[in-house]
Amino acid sequence: MPQPLDTVKGFGVTFKQIFKKPITQEYPEVKRPVYPRFRGRHRLWRFENGLEKCVGCSLCAAACPADCIRVVAAENTPDNRISAGERYARIYEINMSRCIFCGYCELACPFDAITLGNEYEISEYARDDQIYTKDMLLAPPIKRTPVADAELYDTPIPYYKEHA
Template structure:
């Protein structure tokens, strides 16, 4: 019993100490914590500066995907319908985001930097079908802008749980 009171007081002391500390809770979604520069979020399909799509429908990304969530159906470019800079383009390009594990292998496998993983992490949906991203969705500029942390912090990230007081 004699140990209980000091230990209890010690416990209260720890609690009391926290009361006067600045809270580190961040109010999401009002505040979005910056992601690190190499964060792997929502995919984007890229275009060349002249507007042609970088993707040539080679399916290397689909072959590299361990979750088997990329579907590419290629078609030939023609003089009347040139979509990409190569011989072929992706007539259909889909990613099933509900299966994606954000490993980034698709980005690594692509010889033309056509598919990249961006910063957006707000990709939840109410409907499972909405998680199948079509080519139009992937080619569109992302609406949500997620802040990116200072690159200098990347190699020495400050853990979010660190005591900032």
């Protein structure tokens, strides 16, 4: 059934909207905080004494479903000690244009050497620039992303972890 009165009411609704403040958050100026567990740009970590945590075991590369990690390991020597283990990653590259940010590398790593950060602004003008080298991954990210209060959003500890 046609409802002419309701149709006219609809015009009132749309007209009233004009005077309300738009709810748009204008992105480049306003950056919404991401969830604490948001998976963004990767980060390689060092111990506090400066040694790299990564021992070049390539487990992350094996776990990667997108096959975007390339690790070439080399032996540590007494006068050139880079990582805490026997070997270290001579080359560690992540192709960000292939990475799907699944976080499997993080899970696979036995030394917590690689984690996924919160930064998502990683677009470049050239594809070559999307390949992140070890130095880039070891350095803190240039752009910072606001992160929401972890207490507000972090999920409770899963059952299987408490009762392992």
